[in-house]
Amino acid sequence: MQKKSTLPLSDANANRKRKEVHSKETLVKLLRWHFGYPDFRGMQLDAIQSVLSGKDCFCLMPTGGGKSMCYQIPALAKPGIVLVVSPLIALMENQVMALKEKGIAADFLSSTKTADAKVKIHEDLDSGKPSTRLLYVTPELIATPGFMSKLTKIYTRGLLNLIAIDEAHCISSWGHDFRPSYRKLSSLRSHLPDVPILALTATAAPKVQKDVVESLRMQNPLILKSSFNRPNIYYEVRYKDLLDDACADLSNTLKSLGDVCAIVYCLERSMCDDLSSNLSQNGISCAAYHAGLNNKMRTSVLDDWISSKIKVIVATVAFGMGIDRKDVRIVCHFNIPKSMEAFYQESGRAGRDQLPSRSLLYYGIDDRKRMEFILSKSGSKKSSSSQEESSKISLIAFNQIVEYCEGSGCRRKRILESFGEEVTASLCGKTCDACRHANLVSRCLEDLKTVCALHRKNGSSRVFITSSSAATTTGEQLSEFWNRGEEASGSEEDISDSEDDNEVINNLTRSKLQSKLGVNEKLAMLQRAEENFYRNNNTYKQNNKGDKNAISDPMRVSSRQRLQNALKQVHQRLDDFKIEVDTSASFLEDECYKKYGKAGKSFYYSQVASTVRWLTTATSSELMNRLCAINASAEAEQSLTPAEQPFKPPPTLDPCAEDTSNEYSGNARSETSPCIVPMESCSFNNTNLPQIPSFSEFVNSRKTKGEQLNDTKKHSRTEKRMRMQ
Numbered sequence: 019m020q021k022k023s024t025l026p027l028s029d030a031n032a033n034r035k036r037k038e039v040h041s042k043e044t045l046v047k048l049l050r051w052h053f054g055y056p057d058f059r060g061m062q063l064d065a066i067q068s069v070l071s072g073k074d075c076f077c078l079m080p081t082g083g084g085k086s087m088c089y090q091i092p093a094l095a096k097p098g099i100v101l102v103v104s105p106l107i108a109l110m111e112n113q114v115m116a117l118k119e120k121g122i123a124a125d126f127l128s129s130t131k132t133a134d135a136k137v138k139i140h141e142d143l144d145s146g147k148p149s150t151r152l153l154y155v156t157p158e159l160i161a162t163p164g165f166m167s168k169l170t171k172i173y174t175r176g177l178l179n180l181i182a183i184d185e186a187h188c189i190s191s192w193g194h195d196f197r198p199s200y201r202k203l204s205s206l207r208s209h210l211p212d213v214p215i216l217a218l219t220a221t222a223a224p225k226v227q228k229d230v231v232e233s234l235r236m237q238n239p240l241i242l243k244s245s246f247n248r249p250n251i252y253y254e255v256r257y258k259d260l261l262d263d264a265c266a267d268l269s270n271t272l273k274s275l276g277d278v279c280a281i282v283y284c285l286e287r288s289m290c291d292d293l294s295s296n297l298s299q300n301g302i303s304c305a306a307y308h309a310g311l312n313n314k315m316r317t318s319v320l321d322d323w324i325s326s327k328i329k330v331i332v333a334t335v336a337f338g339m340g341i342d343r344k345d346v347r348i349v350c351h352f353n354i355p356k357s358m359e360a361f362y363q364e365s366g367r368a369g370r371d372q373l374p375s376r377s378l379l380y381y382g383i384d385d386r387k388r389m390e391f392i393l394s395k396s397g398s399k400k401s402s403s404s405q406e407e408s409s410k411i412s413l414i415a416f417n418q419i420v421e422y423c424e425g426s427g428c429r430r431k432r433i434l435e436s437f438g439e440e441v442t443a444s445l446c447g448k449t450c451d452a453c454r455h456a457n458l459v460s461r462c463l464e465d466l467k468t469v470c471a472l473h474r475k476n477g478s479s480r481v482f483i484t485s486s487s488a489a490t491t492t493g494e495q496l497s498e499f500w501n502r503g504e505e506a507s508g509s510e511e512d513i514s515d516s517e518d519d520n521e522v523i524n525n526l527t528r529s530k531l532q533s534k535l536g537v538n539e540k541l542a543m544l545q546r547a548e549e550n551f552y553r554n555n556n557t558y559k560q561n562n563k564g565d566k567n568a569i570s571d572p573m574r575v576s577s578r579q580r581l582q583n584a585l586k587q588v589h590q591r592l593d594d595f596k597i598e599v600d601t602s603a604s605f606l607e608d609e610c611y612k613k614y615g616k617a618g619k620s621f622y623y624s625q626v627a628s629t630v631r632w633l634t635t636a637t638s639s640e641l642m643n644r645l646c647a648i649n650a651s652a653e654a655e656q657s658l659t660p661a662e663q664p665f666k667p668p669p670t671l672d673p674c675a676e677d678t679s680n681e682y683s684g685n686a687r688s689e690t691s692p693c694i695v696p697m698e699s700c701s702f703n704n705t706n707l708p709q710i711p712s713f714s715e716f717v718n719s720r721k722t723k724g725e726q727l728n729d730t731k732k733h734s735r736t737e738k739r740m741r742m743q
């Protein structure tokens with residue numbers, strides 16, 4: 019790369035200790051010359067001037083706020099070296115590459131460098147007149163005596179201008195990315211007493227701030243705090259328990275945005291793989307990224323994403339810190355993150371170009387329970403008292419993000435308040451779902467409460483729907499939500515996920531992960547899981563009578579009422595859409611019942627809620643299609659023989675028997691409307707629907723059929739042999 023000549027500096031032999039005043043004009047010139055930006059953003063200039071004048075500075079800026087510039091400009095403003103401590107090799111590589119492209123002499127020292135490359139860097143550092151302006155290193159390297167003595171040499175020559183600690187929150191166990199090796203940075207001050215320290219982070223928790231300042235032994239630092247508001251990000255939460263299929267919802271959302279750049283975060287590697295292949299099957303250009311992939315694979319996925327060969331990256335938190343792709347239009351969390359800080363950092367990777375972007379979090383009760391369990395076990399390698407302390411800290415932090423999901427107030431306000439910023443809801447300007455669709459969000463939360471209550475009552479959990487892999491039989495670690503920093507050190511913290519003594523989960527987990535198991539073994543495992551689920555939850559009773567989890571008639575009536583209300587709103591929303599409210603509501607309710615009637619009321623209730631939610635956005639043609647499809651299947655079922663029709667819906671639900679005077683539209687039966695569900699289709703009283711077999715029944719029937727088939731095959735083989743003899 020061609021080197022850009024540095025701008026002539028006022029005093030090329032400036033002594034590090036001398037307090038220098040760099041005017042705004044000089045610094046802006048450097049910014050324009052090297053980076054092409056017209057002016058400094060926010061508090062960049064204050065930070066730069068502070069460190070250039072020899073003062074420590076703690077710089078709190080939001081993600082994408084431009085923190086790197088606060089040490090990059092000082093590196094160009096006077097001769098000598100700026101040492102940058104960075105937690106990830108990938109992060110250092112990215113920044114160094116970008117700087118080199120701009121002709122700025124930057125380099126990094128890490129285990130990934132060849133011996134030759136390292137020698138060259140060391141020769142330059144030892145030369146007495148190093149050409150390197152920015153040297154990036156890991157905290158682990160700083161802790162080695164050899165490197166510290168090299169630094170001391172550079173320092174005594176007056177060539178060490180600044181120590182920048184990027185992602186400084188890693189120093190604090192209160193932060194979400196605690197890296198023990200960051201703790202060792204406290205030795206910097208004692209070895210290099212008057213080199214200014216610049217600590218940079220986007221983590222604003224006051225405890226973290228205090229911890230950083232104390233650990234680095236910063237002296238009366240200038241504290242710069244920008245607002246954490248990211249006005250260009252629209253915040254939204256969707257509730258997995260109220261959705262039919264969260265994967266499909268995600269896929270549709272990504273498709274509806276077009277061919278945009280996106281990040282989807284998952285808790286576990288296997289989920290990244292599964293989700294990524296699911297999205298690919300739906301025509302979305304995407305790939306999985308996690309620490310389970312080898313380095314080559316990870317680099318290639320990252321390159322493809324950076325260069326737009328792939329649009330969507332489905333990743334664990336191993337992906338992201340410092341990733342500087344500006345045009346990420348949406349960041350989705352497919353599982354709840356572990357804290358508000360983590361959420362802020364990850365969602366903050368959207369819209370670094372300041373253009374409108376989105377953060378979408380899928381919240382599920384099971385995900386919450388799962389994370390609570392993991393966090394309660396966090397630090398299990400420590401002594402019991404420090405483990406208790408560390409899991410307590412983690413759970414307090416986690417609670418904030420749960421409140422973000424389960425609260426009805428402005429999401430933006432909640433984020434900012436969690437960082438100690440006092441704001442009014444008007445700041446949001448309807449750029450979060452809670453402000454823009456307040457009623458809808460409240461309704462969802464009501465529904466969620468009901469689902470939660472049912473979960474509690476039944477002591478059940480939809481684990482077998484949302485939980486993918488928990489643990490492998492080999493104990494391999496799959497979740498990497500808290501140890502992204504381990505990338506740099508090459509080690510991975512062992513996280514035990516085997517939280518549930520619930521056999522169902524474990525069975526499923528194993529079935530999912532032991533991909534080499536045969537289909538029959540997997541089926542057997544799933545079958546056992548299903549049986550256990552029903553047994554454990556006391557729901558599976560032969561005749562389904564007197565069952566606490568059974569769906570009562572009043573419940574069906576009230577569901578139908580909810581659907582009627584939602585349909586009335588559809589009618590208002592799509593004013594040219596004439597609809598027979600009662601009949602359509604019955605159709606939809608019956609569909610929910612057919613799908614989940616056997617599984618129990620929490621599933622049924624979720625399905626109803628999800629249909630209600632769907633109705634709030636469905637177009638007339640979508641509605642038409644769905645109703646027609648139900649109608650068609652009802653007609654098909656009608657043609658079954660009586661023997662095939664064991665199921666009869668409760669008579670109270672016969673919509674034809676009801677007073678139809680509450681039809682919403684006086685025109686409801688108008689034959690001119692293409693969207694009417696004709697009354698003739700309303701034939702619940704004489705429609706007998708087929709019983710949906712349970713999974714076990716299905717497998718057993720397959721077994722019987724298989725055995726019969728085997729018998730037949732054996733028989734025909736014997737016959738054949740006999741014929742041949």
Ligand SMILES: Nc1ncnc2c1ncn2[C@@H]1O[C@H](COP(=O)(O)OP(=O)(O)OP(=O)(O)O)[C@@H](O)[C@H]1O
Binds near residue numbers: 055080082087220342
């Ligand atoms: N003054 C400026 N004007 C315009 N763009 C800028 C300015 N300063 C920095 N940027 C750009 O903003 C983007 C984000 O900067 P940077 O990576 O330093 O953010 P950050 O605060 O370190 O974010 P993170 O917390 O995610 O690491 C970069 O592409 C950078 O070039």
Ligand SMILES: [Mg+2]
Binds near residue numbers: 184340
């Ligand atoms: Mg940064």
